[in-house]
Amino acid sequence: MTTTATRRSLPRLSYGPYAWFALLACGFPALVLVTITPGRRMRRRLTRWFAQLFFRVIASPIRVEHASNMPTGACIVIANHASYLDGIILTAALPPNFTFVIKREMADFPFAGFLLRRIGSEFVDRASDAHKKRTARRLFKAARSGDALAFFPEGTFRPEPCLRPFKPGAFRAAWQGRVPLVPIVIYGARAKLPAQVWLPAPGPLRISIGEPIDPAEHESARDLLRATRTSILARLGEPDLDGTA
Numbered sequence: 001m002t003t004t005a006t007r008r009s010l011p012r013l014s015y016g017p018y019a020w021f022a023l024l025a026c027g028f029p030a031l032v033l034v035t036i037t038p039g040r041r042m043r044r045r046l047t048r049w050f051a052q053l054f055f056r057v058i059a060s061p062i063r064v065e066h067a068s069n070m071p072t073g074a075c076i077v078i079a080n081h082a083s084y085l086d087g088i089i090l091t092a093a094l095p096p097n098f099t100f101v102i103k104r105e106m107a108d109f110p111f112a113g114f115l116l117r118r119i120g121s122e123f124v125d126r127a128s129d130a131h132k133k134r135t136a137r138r139l140f141k142a143a144r145s146g147d148a149l150a151f152f153p154e155g156t157f158r159p160e161p162c163l164r165p166f167k168p169g170a171f172r173a174a175w176q177g178r179v180p181l182v183p184i185v186i187y188g189a190r191a192k193l194p195a196q197v198w199l200p201a202p203g204p205l206r207i208s209i210g211e212p213i214d215p216a217e218h219e220s221a222r223d224l225l226r227a228t229r230t231s232i233l234a235r236l237g238e239p240d241l242d243g244t245a
Contacts, residue, residue: 016199019058026054031115040120044096047119051092055205060192062093063206070095070182070209074146076174077182078228079207080163080236081152083189085200090150090184093207098150101139101170124169126155136169143177153225159195161238166225175221183210183231208235 030050034043055061077098079090087100100116104125107113116123122142124135139149153166174181188205210231218224233240 012197012199012201015058015202019200022054022057026050026057027111031111034115034118040118041096044098044119047115048091048094048096051088054088055092058200058202060188060203060205062089063204064093065206065208066211067209069211071180071212073148074143074177075148075180075182075212076143076170077148077150077184078166078170078232079150079152079184080186080232080238081154081157082161082186083157083193083195085189085193085205086152086157086186089186089189089205089207094150095148098148099142100150101135102152103155122149126167136172139169139173140176143173143179149173157190157195159190159197161190162241163229163233163236163238165242166229168221168225171221171225171228175215175218175224178215180212180214181224181228182212183228184208185210185232185235210235 027050030047033046037043037046052062077090077094079086083089087102090098090100100119100121102116102121102123104123106116106121107123122135122139142149149170151170153168153170154164155167156164158164171181173179185208186205187207188203191201192203192205193200213224213227213231215224218227229240229242
């Protein structure tokens with residue numbers, strides 16, 4: 001390792017263990033309280049409070065830009081996916097009425113899977129067409145009934161900066177339910193904790209909430225997907241991998 005590379009790694013080596021300790025210190029009481037607290041809404045409020053506390057403790061409070069763009073009623077949030085921290089970031093930044101739609105594998109993670117179930121997250125088994133169809137029907141009903149949903153439509157993330165192709169489920173639910181889409185850009189998460197790295201680095205975090213996109217102004221779910229992707233790419237400043245990944 002070169003001298004320059006060593007200097008660059010020192011902040012992560014010193015800050016990383018502290019950040020993990022902070023996550024455990026905030027996560028354990030959150031898990032206990034979510035276990036014993038009745039009512040999904042209150043459990044979500046608790047989880048949000050502990051997520052905000054975690055980012056304050058590690059000196060990375062989340063700055064939210066254009067918060068007035070967030071609708072007060074039903075909507076579907078679409079966010080870029082860059083880091084293991086993205087779910088915690090949105091938990092801290094979004095109102096507690098959001099249901100997160102997550103890949104099925106997360107349900108099997110120790111502690112995290114239990115917490116996600118307790119706050120009412122929806123899990124999608126991407127390997128099962130039947131399960132995807134059942135989940136799509138539930139999400140359509142949720143959107144029509146006024147629920148707020150949050151998706152990472154890329155499904156996963158890479159170490160290098162990029163925006164991967166979007167999976168269509170969120171856009172079909174928005175199109176069928178006539179629910180506005182809210183494109184969100186997360187900044188700083190990839191630098192803080194990218195794929196294949198397990199020690200967080202110091203650095204700022206912020207999210208930018210884009211203007212809602214009305215499905216009625218678009219001809220199809222595919223058109224809605226393209227409009228949402230264009231909004232995110234315009235603010236993200238990372239390569240577009242659509243059609244190449």
